[in-house]
Amino acid sequence: MTTSFNSEQQVVSSDGFFQKLASGVPGVLFTYWLSADGSSHHYPFVSHQVLALFGVDSSTLNETADAVFSIIHPEDAGDLVQTIQDSAQTLVPWRYRARLKLINGEYQWFEVHARPERQPDGSTVFYGQFHNIQHYKDLEQNLRESEAEFSFQAGFQKLMARLSTEFINLGFGTIDQCIEEVLKSIGEFFAVDRAYLYEFSDDYQFMNNTHEWCGDGVASIIGDQQAVPIEDFHWWHQQIGSMVTDNRVVFIEDVDQLPSEATPERSLLKTQGVCSMFCVPIRVRGKVTGFFGVDSLRRRCWREDQADLLIIVSGLLSGALDRFRLEDELLNQSIRDPLTGLHNRRYLMPRLGEMLGRNSRLDEQFTLAMFDIDQFKGINDSIGHLGGDYVLQKFAGILMKKTRPMDIVARFGGEEFIVIFNAVDRSNVRQLVLRMLETVRNDTFIFNGEPVDVTVSVGMASVAEFAEGQPTPDAMISLADNRLYQSKQAGRDCLTDASGTFRL
Known part of the structure; x- marks a missing residue:
């Protein structure tokens, strides 16, 4: 009977028993020892998953815990030591989240839970587990992105509703102020550096910058963009042709990557400080009369639906300009003598x-x-x-x-x-x-x-x-x-x- 008891006690106390037990638990089970003065630490026990996950041998950790600390993402390691020391001092359970470097070089989020216990010599032993929470982090990020996207779309719809109302309620002679408000609102909403409106001559030989908004500290270019001869820019002339015939949006993701035939365009845009830009055609009575555009003076990641959103803005401007032109004609008819063309x-x-x-x-x-x-x-x-x-x-x-x-x-x-x-x-x-x-x-x-x-x-x-x-x-x-x-x-x-x- 005594022999049997001693045998069971030996099995329970053996490292192999705990490793077998830990192998059935998700994550990594451990005991972590911290000296009384905090100068040394090691893992008396750590389950073998640490090798499969991080490429760290448990026998190494039996000597020192430094190998685990070295795989913590630098951005997450800032207050790690302090939280361990605080837990050791107060004996409040330790909980921490950090990204750890996997054996394949990828970082994933882990969370540690451990209960501290003071030892007779003043050292502290933590009994705990750290397990992978990347799935929850991904879900959290997806929810955050979904909320941000919902907020963005709601904000955009609210902005369009407000601008549409302003155009609907505008009176004679206020179109310029409304366009300037649109450019300012769109420029700030999308965090671009310039937003502008250009008008083509009837023969598409010249273009004029008629309205412009610039962010803080961004130089205005409207003064230099009057009666610009389009034929001097052959590549841009082709893009305008695509706007006119196909209603196509022109997107320049990186000015430095423009083709060789666009050398004059690249030189002009770089002079203006432009890094990337969108240009969307404006149609009045079915004819492309100009374009609405936005500039970024720095590299940025545009939304995948950026062109679609700007087309909505272009449609708002097109409708307003169409209406204004009709009202302007009606107004001119009412204030001009039809026989002589003079004012009445x-x-x-x-x-x-x-x-x-x-x-x-x-x-x-x-x-x-x-x-x-x-x-x-x-x-x-x-x-x-x-x-x-x-x-x-x-x-x-x-x-x-x-x-x-x-x-x-x-x-x-x-x-x-x-x-x-x-x-x-x-x-x-x-x-x-x-x-x-x-x-x-x-x-x-x-x-x-x-x-x-x-x-x-x-x-x-x-x-x-x-x-x-x-x-x-x-x-x-x-x-x-x-x-x-x-x-x-x-x-x-x-x-x-x-x-x-x-x-x-």
Whole structure:
């Protein structure tokens, strides 16, 4: 009986017994000894899985634990020793996670659980296990990525909804601000360095950078990207052809890897600091009119669906530009005279009001001249209404040729026209108008092969004449109209202003 007991005790106490027991447990079972002063440590027992997993012989670990510590990923080893010492001091169970280097050179996550026990000599023995938790880490990473992707998609949809609402609610004249807001929002959302819009000329020979957003510290290039001749860049010309015919997105992942035929393009992009870029065509009424693009000035990993997302943005811009162009045409139709192409009264009156406001605030001077074609009823009666239309159109052309872009030229009604001369002294305006009268008088008006004698009379009013208060648009026009009547009474083909009636 005693012999049997001693035999069982010997089996239980043998290392072979524990190795057999440990072989049925996932992970690595161990006892870890740490000296009282923390200067030495080893594994009195460690299961043989340590050799299969990490290529470390258990007999080596019986001497020193350094081999296990050497396979810990450097990023995870920072506070390892401190956590062991804290556990040894407080006798609180030790738990730690770290990546360990497998025998194949790959790092995987392991977690250790160990219970410390103080020994009579002051040393500490830890009884525990470390096991592979890579599966859980992968699952955790997948969940984190799924949450991040969900958050990204939700953020993108929210952004598109907000921008779409802004475009839907935009009023006349606000398209530029909306486009700039889109570029800024998209640039910041995708963390790019530039976002921009280019417009092609109708013949696709030139392109203009019309709108641009730049991140902090990123140089603007819009000033250098006006009337850029596309034919000077043969490779880029081919890409534009693909945009136009195939609606293709142009993606340059690495400017340095552009083909040899794109040497001028590579040189220009490197000058602009571009490392990679996307360009997405913009379509208005079915025609590619330009492209929307983003630049990165550094190497980056783009999303696999980056092109698809930018196509959505391009669609938003295309729709907004399409709508704006239609509204602009409708607006032009409403504020332009269809016969002469000049602005009409509907445009003139609010502009005159704005100019009076600027005069009040900034003392900006201007003079209003009202022109009337002399004896226009007689012209209609003699050559017909088509002939009268011809005279109106030709006279409108003379006004446009003799005025500056900063001046306002409008058909006020019938045979009456108004020109507002901006930022010109009124005495100089008188000379300008007198030369215009001379031009009309000496010009050749021929309708159906017959000459038509045409002269005009003018009444002028300067904003400086209203020193006793802020004039209204109606007051200025009324004063000019009264002086026009004086010119008619003086024999026509002349002008009247505050100084009297003049003719050349």
